[in-house]
Amino acid sequence: MALLEVRDLSVRFVRRHEPTVSAVDGISFDVHPGSTVGLVGESGCGKSVTSLAIMGLLPQRGTEVSGSAKLAGSELLRLSRREFDRRRGKEIGMVFQDPLTSLNPVVPIGVQISEVIERHRGLSRRDAKREAARLLDRVGIPDPTRRLGEYSHQLSGGMRQRALIAMALACEPRLLIADEPTTALDVTIQAQILSLLRELVAETDTALIMITHDLGVVAGMCDEVNVLYAGRIVERAQRHELFSRxxxxxxxxxxxxxxxxxxxxxxxxxxxxxxxxxxxxxxxxxxxxxxxxxxxxxxxxxxxxxxxxxxxxxxxxxxxxxxxxxxxxxxx
Amino acid sequence: MTEPGSTTTSSGAYAAEVGEPVADSLVEIDDLRVHFPIKRGIVLDRTVGHVYAVDGVSLRIGRGETYGLVGESGCGKSTLGKAVLRLEKPSGGSVRFDGTDMSRMSGEPLRRMRRRMQMVFQDTLSSLDPRQSVESLLVEGMRAHGLDRGAERTERELRELLSAVGLPASALRKYPHEFSGGQRQRIGIARALAVRPDLVVADEPVSALDVSVQAQVLNLLEDLQEEFGLTYLVIAHDLAVVRHVARRIGVMYLGGLVEESDSDSLYERPLHPYTKALLSAVPVPEPEVEDRRERILLSGDLPSPAAPPTGCRFHTRCPWRQPTRCDTERPEPRDLGGGHRVACHYAEEIRDGLITPNPAEGSSSAGIS
Structure with a gap:
């Protein structure tokens, strides 16, 4: 059975005095454990809105979400805000494009990571801190214990993205959503991050949704690829088939x-x-x-x-x- | 730039073209240095150090050719581009444009010289004044350089210019926000061409555009080069883009040029360890290639250009680092034949397979996977 089943997902932005915008228009796809599914398209195709809808991160006012998204059989789209808060981060991890705006600039990264662990896994503060250091080490940040006390501005772009991945992994989520995780990074750093993500999927059986505009990233990462255009899937195929014909x-x-x-x-x-x-x-x-x-x-x-x-x-x-x-x- | 139609260039023709130094270069850069002082103090501005943005770069750009400059953020490629236009004053070395040393020019002669060199920017929204119509944007430069001779003639020239970049004449009365990103970049290009320059420096001309639109702008740049006989300096982080447009490519790392060659030989036989790593990191939209290719993962991040490593600047991340020379002696670019210049002490040994990369070290992923 699929870990995530998205059926007929639609997102409409309704504004007064302006025409309704249909950002996502009836999208269905499945994600299986240990596999990577790509959502590909250019700006405005609805790929990011799809992921935000699955994670319950769209603003409630002015958005109409319909359809269904089931994680291991349980519906996500009808969850109340509190229920979502309990599951987001625990069962679904996310990595965004811009690590600088995704990290809190006035809180040390160690606190940001152990906060997730304390909250969702109920570990004591001390254990959570030790776990945070282990995670930073896992994602390849050298000298993790010292890095725990540092702020996001003290880290380089690649290291921030690693910290964000560490945070997303803190609760060993079954589903990881990466929205343009390497777009803001240099190519040599991008190669580091992509190989880290590949490793994670292979080792932990995590399911990964990879959202990107870069066909090269798709060719190297995804098992199945969904090509989006103007809010709809226009083509879906296994990556070898998609790229060869x-x-x-x-x-x-x-x-x-x-x-x-x-x-x-x-x-x-x-x-x-x-x-x-x-x-x-x-x-x-x-x-x-x-x-x-x-x-x-x-x-x-x-x-x-x-x-x-x-x-x-x-x-x-x-x-x-x-x-x-x-x-x-x-x-x- | 090859003409459309001649898809590959025979290697014989290439060697003849690139083997000797470019006879007729439009831009000659020699040992160029641009250092930015780091200041501290409230009352007294003490200079406590320098950011070595560009540190000893020499290169030539031939008339009518496209020179591509690649490197990752912070390598100094944009600063170099600005120094060529004399938008940054060099701290040392020289930039000669058409035989004239720009670094010593100022005032009116410099202003007049600037007509011959123009720039195309990355961010089309912030590089076009939102309150100026397209007409006013295009005429401004012409007027400043006295090219605006009579309303009728200017009007005709503007129409020709717009049609050259693929915009309708009705665009003249419109404002930048009324266009899409790709169209705005066309306006930016038209503005650069309005004063009939010889050299166009394009800094990341397509990286803000959607993939399907990038190709339109790249093709346009190619067509315009042929039509107006332009010389391009294209600065980009995307190796595939640079390889597509440029005949000659320079690779920069931390303020220095580490490798320079014609683009085919750079791609087929990269000699510098950094270029090898860079090329192996670029994703290729082809699953078969992605699955079997050898990736050279560099450990760590770019060191700070304010405190560059001693010796070879790349030695802190280099998988081929050797115990001697690398950390003490800065390699100068050497010609290894056919105009392929490399700044690496051990380039020949690496090329001939006499030195193998060091095994992965530490917790970060280094070495070859």
């Missing part, structure tokens, strides 16, 4: 537009036309159709459904990229 024109377009380290130099990139501002609402048709090179007349009239292909992938497209084609990079 992307079926949705958006996925294929993304792959062709990224400059790659291992492609011959001088090749021209094949960008996707326009920007997300050109989208049409899903009610009218496929949101991607105005930017799509494969668009047919039907695309602007009726939105495609997410359907299972012969290869067992999920695809939301009227006119997908030919499955026999491999990724072609335009060279004009």
């Amino acid at each position: 992307p079926r949705h024109p958006y996925t294929a377009g993304l792959m062709a537009s990224v400059p790659r380290l291992d492609s011959p130099r001088g090749q021209r990139l094949a960008p996707i036309d326009g920007s997300v501002a050109d989208n049409i609402p899903w009610e009218r048709g496929c949101a991607f159709s105005p930017r799509c090179g494969n668009a047919l007349a039907v695309c602007g009239q009726r939105a495609p459904e997410l359907e299972t292909t012969d290869a067992g992938e999920q695809l939301r497209c009227h006119n997908p990229v030919d499955a026999t084609e491999t990724v072609e990079r335009a060279d004009d």
Whole structure:
């Protein structure tokens, strides 16, 4: 059974005097223990809002959340705020993009970590502190006992992110959600953090939801990948299948537009036309159709459904990229 | 930059181009140093130390070529870019632009020189004045340099400029907030080109943009180079972006240039341990490559540029560190053939496999996994 089952999750932001914004529009996916599921897409595709909804961190005013998200069979979305506080951090750990704003600047990091341990695991202050030092050591921070007394500004970016991961791991959560965990970091530090996350998933059977815009990170980390566009999943596949033959024109377009380290130099990139501002609402048709090179007349009239292909992938497209084609990079 | 269509360059042609020093360089940087004083004290400003942002960099940028400068945050790449434009005054060394030493220029001659060099910034929202219309943004520079000759002519030039960067003429009356990130970067590029410069320094031109839009802007930069015969200095942390646009690449670490080469040879045969680590850390969107590639994980973080390590600046994190020379003697860039310069005492031994990386040490993940 899946550890996390998300079914038909929708998040709408309702504001007075302004049209309602549908940030997440009927998303379903499963996460199994010991596996990594990727949510990929560009800014505004709803990937972060999805994770915030699962963690119950969206503001209550002005947001309408519907659908279901079950963690080990128990519904998360109908929890009261107090119940959520009891489970968040204990069963679900989170790592955010910007470790500087996620850490409290006026509290030593040791206190921030042991606070979680005291609260959720009921350890004494002394034991919690010892446990915090063990966690810092676990995530590769040298001299952990001294670091416990330091403040976030005294740590480097990579070390802050490690501290945040230590905090997320404090209660050995079964589910870890990492929202762009390495976007703010330099590549050599990013490599350190990604290898740490990979190790954790392999060793502790934790389930990981990896939210990112970086296809390279996805290729190295995720087992299953969900590609999001304008609040809906447009393609879902195992990573090897997704990268070797992307079926949705958006996925294929993304792959062709990224400059790659291992492609011959001088090749021209094949960008996707326009920007997300050109989208049409899903009610009218496929949101991607105005930017799509494969668009047919039907695309602007009726939105495609997410359907299972012969290869067992999920695809939301009227006119997908030919499955026999491999990724072609335009060279004009 | 290769023309679109010629996908790969034969190695023979390359050696001929890069083998000799660039005959016609537009920018010549020699032993450039930019040090920022660290001051302390309330009444008396005592200088208690320096941040060695750029510390002894020499390089050449050929006319019409694209030079890519890569490195991680704090390596001094942006400061170097600003020093080239003389937006930072060098503490030592020289920057020659088209044969003229910029570091000694000031006042009106410097101002006039600046027309020939322009900058494109990373953050399109903060680098465009929100209260200026696109027209006023573009005309401002032209006016300052006396290129604004008659309303009709200027109007025509602006239209041509906008169409060159792929914006409709109606954009002239609009304001920066009315555009998307990619379009704003096009405005930033148009502003740089309005004064018809020779050199454009682009500092992280696409890193704030969505992936699908990045490609549009990179292609645009390529087209404009061909159309206007521009020379680019592209500064970026993303190796893949730099490799895509630049013919020659310099890798910086803690204020110094550690390796410089044409981009194909840098990618195929990185010689400096830092470049090796950097290249192995860049994620590639290809699961097969990701699964089997060898990663060189560096231990620890970047040391402070205010107190750089003695000897080779990279020796504190280098997996190939040797007991002698590395911590005492700072290596100078040496040409190992074909214009491939490396600042490492043991580059040949590492290349020939005579030295192997040290095993992982300590609790942090170091070494090769």
